[in-house]
Structure formats: C-alpha cells, structure tokens
Amino acid sequence: DQQVKQNSPSLSVQEGRISILNCDYTNSMFDYFLWYKKYPAEGPTFLISISSIKDKNEDGRFTVFLNKSAKHLSLHIVPSQPGDSAVYFCAARFNDYKLSFGAGTTVTVRA
Amino acid sequence: DAMVIQNPRYQVTQFGKPVTLSCSQTLNHNVMYWYQQKSSQAPKLLFHYYDKDFNNEADTPDNFQSRRPNTSFCFLDIRSPGLGDAAMYLCATSSGDTENIQYFGAGTRLSVL
Helix, strand or coil: CCCEECCCCEEEEECCCCEEEEEEECCCCCCEEEEEEECCCCCCEEEEEEECCCCEEEECCEEEEEECCCCEEEEEECCCCHHHCEEEEEEEECCCCCEEECCCEEEEEEC | CCCEEEECCEEEECCCCCEEEEEEECCCCCEEEEEEECCCCCCEEEEEEECCEEEECCCCCCCEEEECCCCCEEEEEECCCCHHHCEEEEEEEECCCCCCCCEECCCEEEEEC
C-alpha cells in the first residue's frame, strides 16, 4: 500500500528553467514531508523539508509547497543547473522514527 | 567527516547461502534503519533500531534478521537468499529529531546467483 506516490518517473528540463516535481500522499496523519536527492552510486541525501502546518518552505533555489487539502506537495528548483540531474525522492513522516518514500523522479537538466 | 558507511558496496551470493551486510556510523545517532530498494521502486523499510530496541516491519520476511551490537554498527543478515532478494540495501541513521531527517549510506548492491 503505497502511501506516497510520485507519478512522474522522469522529468527533462533545460538549464536555467524551472523544474517542478510532484508528490501525492494518502495518509492525512503525515506531519513532516522531506525531499531527498540521489546521485548514482551514492545514498540519498536530504534536500529540504516542510512541516504539515506550513504551506511553503524555501532554501536557496529549492522551494517546497504543501497543499494539505489536496494531499499534494511539490518541489520547485529555480533555476535548474546541470548538477541538479539526479533522482529525487519524496518522503513523509508518519510516526516518530519512520519515513514512507515515493518511488522517485529522475531529473535530467539539458544544457 | 561524519558519515554512514556500508560494506561491501557489492555482494554476490549463491541462492540459499547466508549473507551479512554491514553498516557503521560516526554520527552517534540513536536510530538505525535498513531499507530494501528494487529498481525504480521506493525504498522499503525492513526494520529499525532505536538504541537496542528492535522494530520489525509487519511485512518483513523472517528470512531477514538484524543485529546492533553497539551504537555504531548494525548488520543485516539474510539467512537463505532467494532470487527475489536481489536488490540495493540501504542503511540510514537518524537522531530521532522532530523532522526525522535520515542520513543514508551509499548502499550495498546484492546479487543472488
């Protein structure tokens, strides 16, 4: 039972443009949402998070938006850079110590 | 640098032959996790430790066991690997903070012949 879904397995964007990654969830009890970035041959690394009591969190080029009524969050990367090419995982916390992950979206930034 | 280290990076085993994957951390985190990830799928939590307290996921097969002899080390034992156990195994740690940010190792790619 996949509680966190990333419906777009891949995304291709031109360098300098905006990348928008989407994530949907089903469990209204999730209280924190996180985005992870993964390069080949490396483990996922934490990128940005948002509390369920907020609707936006920004960190440099990365902004996460949360729409609780739609059970939807998105990650915006502006401007996209070649180093942003990676797999991005959406994750949600549903109790103190566990996360539920989506299947990931592979982003390719074209020069 | 403080980090999560998994050994080996690649492991090949024979069908039914027990195998152990290891994970060590220098972050001094209370919580350690083992995930299984198959191609193009979400990482699937197998179990986690909060200190020495072991927490197994309900759907984790009995074939998978874990040991945490001390804060720094955690092991994943697969007692009788089947072809379906071929996957990437990820170890992660967390301090158990509010956001539950988890820090991952680079993973061990397990092949079963």
